[in-house]
Amino acid sequence: HVQLQESGPGLVKPSETLSLICIVSGDSISSDFWNWIRQPPGKGLEWIGYIHYSGSTNYNPSLKSRVTISVDTSKNQFSLRLRSVTAADTAVYYCARDTGHGGGYSFQDWGQGTPVTVSS
Amino acid sequence: QSALTQPASVSGSPGQSITISCTGTSSDVGGYNYVSWYQQHPGKAPKLMIYDVTSRPSGISNRFSGSKSGNTASLTISGLQAEDEADYYCSSYTSSTTRVFGTGTKVTVL
Numbered sequence: 001h002v003q004l005q006e007s008g009p010g011l012v013k014p015s016e017t018l019s020l021i022c023i024v025s026g027d028s029i030s031s032d033f034w035n036w037i038r039q040p041p042g043k044g045l046e047w048i049g050y051i052h053y054s055g056s057t058n059y060n061p062s063l064k065s066r067v068t069i070s071v072d073t074s075k076n077q078f079s080l081r082l083r084s085v086t087a088a089d090t091a092v093y094y095c096a097r098d099t100g101h102g103g104g105y106s107f108q109d110w111g112q113g114t115p116v117t118v119s120s
Numbered sequence: 121q122s123a124l125t126q127p128a129s130v131s132g133s134p135g136q137s138i139t140i141s142c143t144g145t146s147s148d149v150g151g152y153n154y155v156s157w158y159q160q161h162p163g164k165a166p167k168l169m170i171y172d173v174t175s176r177p178s179g180i181s182n183r184f185s186g187s188k189s190g191n192t193a194s195l196t197i198s199g200l201q202a203e204d205e206a207d208y209y210c211s212s213y214t215s216s217t218t219r220v221f222g223t224g225t226k227v228t229v230l
Binding site: 049108 | 121123153154155156158160165166167168172173175177209211213216217218219220221222224
């Protein structure tokens with residue numbers, strides 16, 4: 001059974017870069033789609049983007065200019081970088097796996113989430 | 121891309137059935153049978169309840185069922201129980217191969 005665990009700073013200053021990693025255990029990252037999803041306090045879920053194990057990426061158009069998702073197969077982990085953050089980027093950030101067509105492009109496995117606050 | 125539209129809240133008494141709608145466009149919900157539903161209790165990560173519009177993952181109660189008509193998908197919870205009180209989100213694959221979530225629905229068990 002795959003497990004995902006997010007890690008990274010809980011506090012980021014405005015205009016700086018938010019960096020998180022998601023460590024995958026129990027299965028190889030060399031398959032499927034690996035996603036980042038966030039949830040601002042008291043609000044709904046927002047899909048940020050994914051990286052496919054092949055290295056291809058796709059991002060939410062509203063965040064595309066500021067987001068980079070990368071993968072490190074040797075460490076079985078993938079990362080999120082969000083540049084030029086503002087208070088609007090304050091949220092709980094989740095990493096999640098979807099198995100593509102076979103799983104209906106649904107998010108089958110989730111990390112516990114990590115809260116990130118943007119504040120000076 | 122715009123978020124899929126869900127009602128803000130739905131309520132029902134124990135034992136009753138409720139239905140949550142999820143309305144998108146022909147570029148997402150209406151164009152593909154890749155709609156999924158998630159349950160989220162306060163302070164917890166979302167949990168997959170339905171995928172491929174109607175399929176249930178292993179371990180999910182058959183009280184949860186999904187359907188779709190045109191650009192609107194629906195989640196029905198039958199035999200409502202206190203433990204079903206949570207937020208529910210739909211999600212869909214899109215024509216840009218991105219993913220999009222619904223606005224979320226708070227289910228209250230009266």
